[in-house]
Amino acid sequence: MSELSDVLALSDPADGVTRGHLTPGWLIGGAINGGILMALGAKAMAQAVSAGGGQRDVVAFSAYFLSASEPGPVELRPDVLRVGRNFSTAQVSVLQDVAGSPVERVRMLGTVADLAATSEPVHRQQPPPSMPPxxxxxxxxxxxxxxxxxxxxxxxxxxxxxxxxxxxxxxxxxxxxxxxxxxxxxxxxxxxxxxxxxxxxxxxxxxxxxxxxxxxxxxxxxxxxxxxxxxxxxxxxxxxxxxxxxxxxxxxxxxxxxxxxxxxxxxxxxxxxxxxxxx
Amino acid sequence: MSELSDVLALSDPADGVTRGHLTPGWLIGGAINGGILMALGAKAMAQAVSAGGGQRDVVAFSAYFLSASEPGPVELRPDVLRVGRNFSTAQVSVLQDVAGSPVERVRMLGTVADLAATSEPVHRQQPPPSMPPxxxxxxxxxxxxxxxxxxxxxxxxxxxxxxxxxxxxxxxxxxxxxxxxxxxxxxxxxxxxxxxxxxxxxxxxxxxxxxxxxxxxxxxxxxxxxxxxxxxxxxxxxxxxxxxxxxxxxxxxxxxxxxxxxxxxxxxxxxxxxxxxxx
Missing domain, CATH: 2.40.160.210 (Acyl-CoA thioesterase, double hotdog domain)
Incomplete structure (x- = not known):
């Protein structure tokens, strides 16, 4: 296990909620890095779609940040909006408990598909920039x-x-x-x-x-x-x-x-x- | 009034719902153009934030399409997630009634601010492409x-x-x-x-x-x-x-x-x- 696997680990969902734990190693200044929260939110959306018989990879996501996250437990409440043959849509709220009340940190929407089906063939792509090793x-x-x-x-x-x-x-x-x-x-x-x-x-x-x-x-x-x-x-x-x-x-x-x-x-x-x- | 003003007109909100009407002039094939729905959703989010004492211009939005829209009445249910000093966040569901049940067409998230405060000064920008008049x-x-x-x-x-x-x-x-x-x-x-x-x-x-x-x-x-x-x-x-x-x-x-x-x-x-x- 890497430290990144650790912080992106989620519990099995129960009653529509899945839980994680934000460790202080991912702080920027006083707040947990937003990318960690987006990766957690994306994972929770994929988990929820997949559990309903849909696809398993987030291919698109949008995140709107509502308040700064702190080290400690984090709760993810995904909501599957649509399950389609190739693409499904979900939403997730990322929350933390503050003095006994849930406070929303991030709201996300996302599209879940199968990367095995949406990666190939490559018709054209931006070449990597030329830079030193x-x-x-x-x-x-x-x-x-x-x-x-x-x-x-x-x-x-x-x-x-x-x-x-x-x-x-x-x-x-x-x-x-x-x-x-x-x-x-x-x-x-x-x-x-x-x-x-x-x-x-x-x-x-x-x-x-x-x-x-x-x-x-x-x-x-x-x-x-x-x-x-x-x-x-x-x-x-x-x-x-x-x-x-x-x-x-x-x-x-x-x-x-x-x-x-x-x-x-x-x-x-x-x-x-x-x-x-x-x- | 232009035809665009007509199709983007929204009722005053009542019980958290605002209503519009999709006219067939905005069809692409069998569905109403997605941009019309995004403009309506953005307007409903700005209206909801502004009604709560917040800002009035959508400066960022993300839209996920759930089903194809048809000409006819449309219902917008905005939800203000956060009102901030300079930036507020909202969500909106765009729905149509199908055989007596509401069916969601689009789910959106957006940031509402004041363009008067977020437009100037221009430090740098992409020049318009050179093209004929x-x-x-x-x-x-x-x-x-x-x-x-x-x-x-x-x-x-x-x-x-x-x-x-x-x-x-x-x-x-x-x-x-x-x-x-x-x-x-x-x-x-x-x-x-x-x-x-x-x-x-x-x-x-x-x-x-x-x-x-x-x-x-x-x-x-x-x-x-x-x-x-x-x-x-x-x-x-x-x-x-x-x-x-x-x-x-x-x-x-x-x-x-x-x-x-x-x-x-x-x-x-x-x-x-x-x-x-x-x-």
Whole structure:
């Protein structure tokens, strides 16, 4: 068992509820990383559809965050909206008990299908970005303490940033709106489809490359899982193009070690731009 | 009143329900266009948040389609999940009565904010694509009857396709995975933020440009509204990059007549690729 398998473990459902446990190793600042919650929610939706005779893989999900999650027990209440021949639809509420009352953390919708049927053949796909191998990239462990000190998950992830997009770590962001790099867990969790909703949100925010070094709260996050990843490093590219009114879109693409696109996402996130004059 | 204002009109909410009426002018084949349903759902979420003292503009929404909608009455049941200082979250069920029972058509989640506060300043944005003016583009009214005959909404919309991406109409798609063009309603509905969820899904599917001329069912649709559009033509660009396992992502960007990005979306959609050998 890897630490990621541990935190993504869910109980068998009983009375429509399945339970998990959020461990402090997945904190970012004072809150549990949103990607962990999305991966749990996706898993609970797939479990519920599959238990009803439907498919077993989440291929699309949308997450809206309602309150910050804390370490401790977490409860997932999935609701199957439709079971179809090839695609089913579910919703899930992710809750935690606060002083005896359930408080909702995340509400999600998702589509459940069978990746074996929705991955092949590949007609066309975005090729992975050209970048140096992991050994020639910059580990986030080298980032300044004030940037990564309060981010517990960085001790669980081995993230290597392409030097061409790592300027933010030295106060010299490129301004292009792009981060590229590699990711694996420190205990070498073998990549699987269930971890991809987490991976899509595991990198530092793309706004770092615009010189906006603050927290980038997610307004809405939607992801697509396109294939089961092969073993090995995952390659990640974040980009943003439209930055206005304190909001930006962050697009993420994840490739596996064979160069296959395995997941992509877009989120709308908050950004506090540095006070340079707007272009 | 334009025909679009008519079909997007909602009753005042009573007992948590607001009502509308789907007119046959918005049919595509046998079903009401999904964009009309998304625009209605977004409007009902904004109405519910605003009635509770919150904001009034949907800035992000995600839609999951459960069954095909028909002309006739439609019922919207919004549920406000959270009212925040700058951003609120809501959910909505879009239902129709079938033989005396409510049947859910669409389930949506959305974020409601104030566009006046989330549009400016513009730090950076994707420039509109270079393309000929509307008069030098190809109206969809010139498309072959077998393509557009059963698409009633094409009589309500004035869509002009950039000749460089209009090859699909003559059996010669570019294969690039891109459609560009202009859009306005035939009765010149003055562009507003409320119509944008509809506009994001109003063009022919991008898969036409890959030679896949069939219906492209939406698996998941998420959109962001970034600004109130200025009067005049809207400019639209659809692209797709990752096509595998009978699925593709369709990305849409909408610019107003000043060249401002006013909305963008990504959907996961089905595609039946022509039987050319996969690359």
């Amino acid at each position: 992991p050994d020639e990239c910059i580990p986030t462990s080298m980032a300044p303490k004030e940037l990564v000190g309060s981010i517990a998950i960085l001790q669980r992830l081995d993230i290597r940033i392409d030097p061409a997009t790592a300027g933010f770590g030295m106060g010299a962001p490129s301004g292009e709106g792009e981060l590229r790099g590699w990711l694996r867990t420190v205990d070498d969790h073998v990549p699987d489809a269930a971890m991809l909703p987490f991976v899509l949100d595991a990198f530092p925010p793309v706004s770092f490359d615009l010189g906006a070094m603050g927290w980038a709260p997610t307004i809405e996050f939607s992801g697509h899982v396109r294939a089961v990843p092969a073993p090995g490093w995952l390659q990640i590219r974040l980009t943003t193009t439209n930055v206005s009114g304190g909001l930006l879109e962050e697009d993420c693409v994840v490739w596996d070690s064979t160069g296959r696109v395995v997941a992509q996402s877009r989120q709308l996130a908050g950004v506090r731009m540095p006070s340079a004059p707007p272009a | 509307p008069d030098e583009c190809i109206p969809t009214s010139m498309a072959p009857k077998e393509l557009v005959g059963s698409i009633a909404i094409l009589q309500r919309l004035d869509i002009r396709i950039d000749p460089a991406t209009a090859g699909f109409g003559m059996g010669a798609p570019s294969g690039e995975g891109e459609l560009r063009g202009w859009l306005r309603t035939v009765d010149d509905h003055v562009p507003d933020a409320a119509m944008l969820p509809f506009v994001l899904d109003a063009f022919p599917p991008v898969s036409f440009d890959l030679g896949a001329m069939g219906w492209a069912p939406t698996i998941e649709f998420s959109g962001h509204v970034r600004a109130v559009p200025a009067p005049g033509w809207l400019q639209i660009r659809l692209t797709t990059t990752n096509v595998s396992g009978g699925l593709l992502e369709e990305d849409c960007v909408v610019w107003d007549s000043t060249g401002r990005v006013v909305a963008q979306s990504r959907q996961l959609a089905g595609v039946r690729m022509p039987s050319a050998p996969p690359a």
